[in-house]
Amino acid sequence: MSLDAVAPYLSFSILCLPALCYYLGAIYGAVNFFSHPQSRQPESPFQPPLTVLKPICGLDEETYENFASLCLQDYPEYQIVFGVQDPNDPCIAVVHQIAQDFPHRDIQLVIDERTIGTNLKVSNLDNALAAAKHPLLVLADSDVRVDPYYLQSLIRPLQDPQVGAVTCLYRPVTQGWVANLEGIGISTDYLASVLVARQVQRIDFALGPTIALRREVLEGFGGFAAIADCLADDYQIGYLTVQSGYQVVLCDYVIDHVISTRSLPDLFRRQVRWALCTRVSRPWGYLGLWFTHGLASSLVYLVWSGGSLMGWLGAGLIWSVRLVMAWVMGAWGLKDPKVRRLLWLVPLWDLIGFGIWCYCLVGNRIKWRGRHWQLTRGGKLVPLKGASRGGKSPHPLST
Numbered sequence: 041m042s043l044d045a046v047a048p049y050l051s052f053s054i055l056c057l058p059a060l061c062y063y064l065g066a067i068y069g070a071v072n073f074f075s076h077p078q079s080r081q082p083e084s085p086f087q088p089p090l091t092v093l094k095p096i097c098g099l100d101e102e103t104y105e106n107f108a109s110l111c112l113q114d115y116p117e118y119q120i121v122f123g124v125q126d127p128n129d130p131c132i133a134v135v136h137q138i139a140q141d142f143p144h145r146d147i148q149l150v151i152d153e154r155t156i157g158t159n160l161k162v163s164n165l166d167n168a169l170a171a172a173k174h175p176l177l178v179l180a181d182s183d184v185r186v187d188p189y190y191l192q193s194l195i196r197p198l199q200d201p202q203v204g205a206v207t208c209l210y211r212p213v214t215q216g217w218v219a220n221l222e223g224i225g226i227s228t229d230y231l232a233s234v235l236v237a238r239q240v241q242r243i244d245f246a247l248g249p250t251i252a253l254r255r256e257v258l259e260g261f262g263g264f265a266a267i268a269d270c271l272a273d274d275y276q277i278g279y280l281t282v283q284s285g286y287q288v289v290l291c292d293y294v295i296d297h298v299i300s301t302r303s304l305p306d307l308f309r310r311q312v313r314w315a316l317c318t319r320v321s322r323p324w325g326y327l328g329l330w331f332t333h334g335l336a337s338s339l340v341y342l343v344w345s346g347g348s349l350m351g352w353l354g355a356g357l358i359w360s361v362r363l364v365m366a367w368v369m370g371a372w373g374l375k376d377p378k379v380r381r382l383l384w385l386v387p388l389w390d391l392i393g394f395g396i397w398c399y400c401l402v403g404n405r406i407k408w409r410g411r412h413w414q415l416t417r418g419g420k421l422v423p424l425k426g427a428s429r430g431g432k433s434p435h436p437l438s439t
């Protein structure tokens with residue numbers, strides 16, 4: 041067989057086959073993960089006292105409802121510590137209202153301007169930690185909303201002494217077309233990659249919206265001070281937990297995460313931050329993400345083939361499997377209603393995601409909370425001119 045005869049098959053194998061395998065792996069990972077639920081099993085007797093640390097800064101969408109959901113837990117004993125740096129933060133009034141409306145809950149508010157690093161969210165967590173009463177900790181972002189079974193589901197894996205931290209997936213709650221677009225990307229792309237990673241290797245990272253961990257594990261790797269200058273604090277908590285000899289478990293409980301992105305520049309900046317976090321934490325893994333961009337690679341193959349029949353068949357196969365993957369992950373697994381309505385946005389998101397991936401191959405500067413930063417190779421934040429180390433920001437601290 042001549043080289044001209046095998047060239048289309050060879051180019052398909054190089055450009056499209058890796059993405060096809062990735063999409064099929066994501067489908068398998070989602071089916072495997074969501075078909076064996078553990079979080080909804082009968083109530084576990086393992087319900088030790090715990091402290092929820094909730095860093096706050098500025099108002100999110102429906103802040104009161106987010107906070108109130110944490111006060112409605114079907115859990116015997118837990119403390120909630122809200123931590124804020126700015127004494128004039130508008131979120132303080134919401135916390136006072138929550139404390140008034142739920143007087144039976146152990147709620148504390150820590151207002152402390154102290155900073156221990158460039159990541160102000162981590163400084164906020166460290167300040168709140170001083171008021172924690174219990175050895176089990178739950179870190180919950182301010183824009184998280186949960187049902188009454190959240191704590192008992194999240195804590196269940198920690199009854200195994202080898203488990204040092206627990207994290208979980210999240211369902212984006214969005215309003216507006218930009219937030220909907222980002223939500224589609226999270227539900228059908230980013231979280232799918234998490235489940236693929238779970239299939240091929242042990243989990244050595246955590247997802248920022250919610251992390252439960254043992255206080256002894258946190259203190260064992262140096263506490264919040266060890267990650268105070270890191271942008272990807274969630275990744276570092278998971279990584280350092282594993283490095284300390286413990287396991288990180290991905291719980292099958294799914295929280296709601298309110299996404300308030302209002303403009304394309306906001307979406308771009310946030311996605312660039314996340315992409316650069318991956319690149320500086322796992323540079324080879326970031327390069328390997330080329331193989332997950334099947335829409336882009338299939339278009340390259342289609343153009344290379346001169347619009348041939350095989351080119352169209354290959355592209356059609358990739359696009360079809362990608363949409364099946366999006367449906368299985370987002371609509372069936374996460375039960376995200378937006379995916380059912382807006383599945384047609386998946387190709388648009390994939391093209392945007394590919395552009396962001398290309399953009400982040402070079403460069404190490406980001407804009408975050410109104411300031412400009414440089415990321416070092418280890419993922420640490422270094423303020424550039426005009427970005428003071430201990431300055432305040434009116435923007436929420438969630439990443």
